[in-house]
Amino acid sequence: MKYFPILIFLLCSSLISKAQTNTILGQVIDADTGEPLGFCNVGWVNLSKGTVSDQVGRFRLEMGPENSDHLLKISKFEKSLFRINLYQLLENETYDLLPQNGEILHELTQEMGSILEVDLTPYEIIVNGKYLIGLEWVSYENQVNSGILTISTSYPFGKTLMKNSSHDKWEEIKGAPSIQVDGALLIQD
Known part of the structure; x- marks a missing residue:
């Protein structure tokens, strides 16, 4: 599995405000190659708001007062997943993101009416x-x-x-x- 370390460049139209909707403009870029990463999913965790970056990694995302303490999620083919707190993004124009460590677990079987428990200790996550x-x-x-x-x-x-x-x-x-x-x-x- 290939990992995608990325950089995000962000411009905010204004600071977070209780009564104003702002826009985040950004670009997702591979930190190793410097090439844009197009068609990444970008959205707010646990909210029904998101977008997809264009072919050169640019995206535009609305940010209302309800997003001020939420995490921004960026993924590419659901194999590389990143979550960033909005305040961390506002402190820096460029933000280095760490790649996801993907692990494939063994097949899991669950009996009807039972709870399935998975031991994660063998994985360094x-x-x-x-x-x-x-x-x-x-x-x-x-x-x-x-x-x-x-x-x-x-x-x-x-x-x-x-x-x-x-x-x-x-x-x-x-x-x-x-x-x-x-x-x-x-x-x-």
């Missing part, structure tokens, strides 16, 4: 004494032909698919936390 992880579901197979699978997702970066019956098509529900299945094999990219 501790930062400041805390595990900072994101889980990505690659595939799901329901062997009992019905039920609900809960998957944490967050619009605009995540998605949840739902099927009401075996005759219905899969519907994309933005920001919803569950998938209802009826004897289907669901593969998410």
Whole structure:
């Protein structure tokens, strides 16, 4: 897996204000090569606001009062994930981001009605004494032909698919936390 260390250049139209919406203008650039990284997802963590950088890594993102204490998330193919506090961005025009350390875990199986626990100690993913992880579901197979699978997702970066019956098509529900299945094999990219 290739990691993308990046730099972000930001210009803010004004400082954070309780009554004003501001705009962040930025560019995502590979720190190793100096080349722009196009088509990166850029958005506020846990809010329904985001955008995609253009082919030369430039992006424009609205910042309202509700974003003043939130994290900005930047990802490329969901393989390199970065989260930055807004105040850190406002202190510097250029910000160096560390690459994500991607680990592929073994296949996990969960019995119906049970809680699945995963031991993360073999993986070196501790930062400041805390595990900072994101889980990505690659595939799901329901062997009992019905039920609900809960998957944490967050619009605009995540998605949840739902099927009401075996005759219905899969519907994309933005920001919803569950998938209802009826004897289907669901593969998410």
